[in-house]
Amino acid sequence: MSSWQVCLPWMAIVGLVFFQAGAASGAEIRKSSKETCVLSLEGEIVPGDFSRLVEIAAKEFLGVDGESSARDTICLNSPGGNVTEGVKLAEFFYKNGVGTVIDEGAECYSMCAIMFMMGIAQGPEVTFVNRKLHITGKLGFHRPYLALKEESLVSTKVLAVAHDVALEDMSKIMLLANNLVPWSNSTMMRPDLIQEMLRHIGNDFFYIDTVEKAGRFEIELIGLPEQSTPPEERAYYACENSFHWQVGLMKDPVDARKFTKSVTQDESVVKLLKTSDGTGYYSVTSSDAGYSEAGCVIAVNGNSLQGCGYNGMYNVLLGQGQCTVDNFADRSWGINQLASYRPGLTLKELGGAAASEDAASPRPIIGAKASATCAVFSTNGEREIEPCEATLNINVIVDSRRSDRYEFVWPTGNKTILARDGDFFTINGKPSIPYADDGYTLCALNSETRNRFCFKL
Secondary structure (H helix, E strand, O other): OOOEEEEEOOOOOOOOOOOOOOOOOOEEEEEEEOOOOOEEEEOOOOHHHHHHHHHHHHHHHOOOOOOOOOOEEEEEEOEEEEEEHHEEEEEEHHHHHHEEEEEOOOOEEEHHHHHHHOOOOOOOOOOOEEEEEEEOOOEEEEOOOOOOOOOOOOOOOOOOOOHHHHHHHHHHHHHHHHHHHOOOOOOHHHHHHHHHHOOOOOOOOEEEHHHHHHHOOOEEEEOOOOOOOHHHHHHHHHHHHHOOOOOOOOOOOOHHHHHOOOOOOOOOOOOEEEOOOOEEEEEEEEOOOOOOEEEEEEEEEOOOOEEEEEEOOOOOEEEOOOOOOOHHHHHHHOOHHHHHHHOOOOOOOOOOOOOOOOOOOOEEEEEEEEEEEEEEEEOOOOOOEEEEEEEEEEEEEEEEEEOOOOOOOEEOOOOOEEEEEOOEEEOOOOOEEEEEEOOOOOEEEEEEOOEEEEEEE
8 A cells, every 4th residue: 555645635534554535436437328439437546447447448449450559548537646556557558558638527636647647559550648638628747756645643764664654656657757758858848847846836737738748748738729820930939849848948938929930921031932733832930040050840740740851959850850852752751730829828818718718708899980091011012101090890600610800990091900810810811820010909911912000099
C-alpha cells in the first residue's frame, strides 16, 4: 500500500501511516458505449483498479490489427487518486499500446493526467503517440502531495516512511515520463511539462488550455471547428509553431494580429511563391530571423500542410531543413493541422471549456451610429483618408459564432463593409485579414486587391 496520493484537496484521506481514501470503492471501469473508445474509466483511482482493468482489457481489447493497436482506447474521466495504482495503469497503457481519450465534457486531473500522457499505439512497423483531448474536456497537472487532516498527529517515524514512499512513487512517475516517444528523441512527458506539474499544488492546476500547450506537449485536439483563416496566415503559424513546439512554450506566443503591417504584403514575413493544382507555396520569415537565419517554405492545400525550413536561433529543422520550391517535395514533411492555428488560442475560443463557463459574453451593440475616420492604402503607395459615418453591429451571436459588421459611408456615398463571422473576415464580401495598426481602431487587408483599409472611431 502507498500513502502518497496525487489527489484533489477535497479528497478525504484517513489514517496515519497509509493514507487511503477509505470511502472510495474504486473507479468504474467498463466497456464504453462511445465510438471514441473501447473502455471507459470514471472516478477516483484506488488499489484494485489495475487488476480489474487488466481483466476487462483481456476481453475487450483486440491488440495489433495487423498494423497497430490504435483501436484499443480508453476514455478517462477521473480526479486522480492513488499514485501506485495509477502508475500501474499508466505502465499498462504504454507497454500494451493503449490510446487515451478525454472525451467531450470529461475531466482528467492529477494522476489521471499522467495516465493520459502514456497513451500510445504500437505495432510491428508503426508506433505513435495516441492521446486525444476534446476541446470541451479538461486536463490538469499538479504535483503529488500528502493531504492530512488538520491537527493530525504523525510520528517522525511514520513521516519518514511516508517521505520514502513519496520519493519512490515520484521516481516511478519520472520513469514513466521519460519513456521515449516512438521514432523520436522526445519523451512521453516533456521536461517543461514536468516542471510545470511540480510548480502546481493542490487546486492550482497547470491546464492544457491553449493550442500552443497541446501542440508543444503532443496532445491531439479533437472537436476542432473547421479552419477558416486565410492560407497565408495558416502558413505563418505552421512555420512558427513547427519550430517553437520543438523548443518550449513561448513567453509571448506569435500572433499575426500584432503586426503593424499585414503578414501578406510584399515586404512582410509571408510571400506567395507559386500556386499549383490548388496548392499555395509560401515563403515564411520567422520572427526569430535576424542574427541567424530562420524561415520556412510552407505548402497549403485546404487543411493539408507540408513544410521544410531551418531556425538558426534554436538550431531546429522542419523537414530536411532549408529548401526551395524546386526541391520542396524531397525536403518537406507533413505538418499537423493544429500547427496552422494561432498558438495563443484558448480552447474556450475554439468552442471548448478551458475558461470559466460563467464568464459573461460581451454585450451586443446593434445599429449604433458613430463618426469615424476611414483610410485606404493601396499597393502603389496611394492613400485616401476621409471622415466617414459608421454603423456598428458588434458581438452578435449567430449559430454559436460571434458576428460583427462595420458599415462605413464615405463622403461620396460609397460604402465599405467590414464583417466578421466567427474567425472569417471579409471586406465588401472579399476575404480579408485583420491586424492592428498604431493610430487606428482596426485595419484589414483585402486578400484579392491587396489594398489595406483602416478605421478609427
